[in-house]
Amino acid sequence: KQEVTQIPAALSVPEGENLVLNCSFTDSAIYNLQWFRQDPGKGLTSLLLIQSSQREQTSGRLNASLDKSSGRSTLYIAASQPGDSATYLCAVRPDSWGKLQFGAGTQVVVTP
Amino acid sequence: DTAVSQTPKYLVTQMGNDKSIKCEQNLGHDTMYWYKQDSKKFLKIMFSYNNKELIINETVPNRFSPKSPDKAHLNLHINSLELGDSAVYFCASSRHQETQYFGPGTRLLVL
Numbered sequence: 001k002q003e004v005t006q007i008p009a010a011l012s013v014p015e016g017e018n019l020v021l022n023c024s025f026t027d028s029a030i031y032n033l034q035w036f037r038q039d040p041g042k043g044l045t046s047l048l049l050i051q052s053s054q055r056e057q058t059s060g061r062l063n064a065s066l067d068k069s070s071g072r073s074t075l076y077i078a079a080s081q082p083g084d085s086a087t088y089l090c091a092v093r094p095d096s097w098g099k100l101q102f103g104a105g106t107q108v109v110v111t112p
Numbered sequence: 113d114t115a116v117s118q119t120p121k122y123l124v125t126q127m128g129n130d131k132s133i134k135c136e137q138n139l140g141h142d143t144m145y146w147y148k149q150d151s152k153k154f155l156k157i158m159f160s161y162n163n164k165e166l167i168i169n170e171t172v173p174n175r176f177s178p179k180s181p182d183k184a185h186l187n188l189h190i191n192s193l194e195l196g197d198s199a200v201y202f203c204a205s206s207r208h209q210e211t212q213y214f215g216p217g218t219r220l221l222v223l
Contacts, residue, residue, distance in 0.1 A: 031209070032209075032210075034211065034212065036214075041217075042216060043116075043214040043215055043216045043217050044155075044204075044214040045214070046212065046213060046214075049210065049211045087153070089155065091155075093209065096208075096209050097162075097209060099157040099160065099168050099170070100157060100212065102154070102155040102156070104152075104153065104154055105153060
């Protein structure tokens with residue numbers, strides 16, 4: 001059974017620092033992995049999707065890496081801003097028709 | 113130009129009532145989902161439809177029944193509501209099994 005873990009559960013950094021968010025999964029046989037952002041009281045916004053054949057994806061200040069063999073993905077956010085404050089969730093899909101399995105999320109606070 | 117919309121945004125009701133939540137997407141996606149986010153913020157899939165056909169049906173009570181009248185809509189009907197049904201329900205859609213786009217959520221409170 002796939003288990004997705006995100007550590008730490010919460011993180012607070014001063015503005016300008018780089019953020020490193022970790023996601024680990026127990027079964028390396030995945031189809032893809034997706035990173036989301038959730039603002040309080042809002043829905044989820046997709047940030048990056050990495051296919052199982054890819055090692056990383058980049059979008060602006062965001063970079064996500066994937067190491068299937070070790071069951072890990074890392075989301076890097078460069079030069080953090082207060083607007084980056086949110087909960088970040090990772091989710092893995094086991095196969096093309098399988099369900100997304102979510103981690104519990106990392107709550108990030110960026111202080112001015 | 114809302115991509116995935118849900119109605120209502122808030123729903124407060126008494127135990128035992130029957131209620132429906134509606135979801136619509138205008139992205140031309142062929143797959144739609146219902147998720148439940150509990151008080152601990154953990155997100156779990158409930159159902160998934162592809163081209164109006166049910167493809168994922170997690171272990172949820174029979175009181176929950178999804179209905180997909182067409183590819184752009186996926187509604188969720190809940191019978192005999194219980195206290196434990198209180199949660200935030202999210203609808204999502206995707207093209208095939210790629211990036212999922214989420215609605216704003218429906219906050220259900222059962223009293």
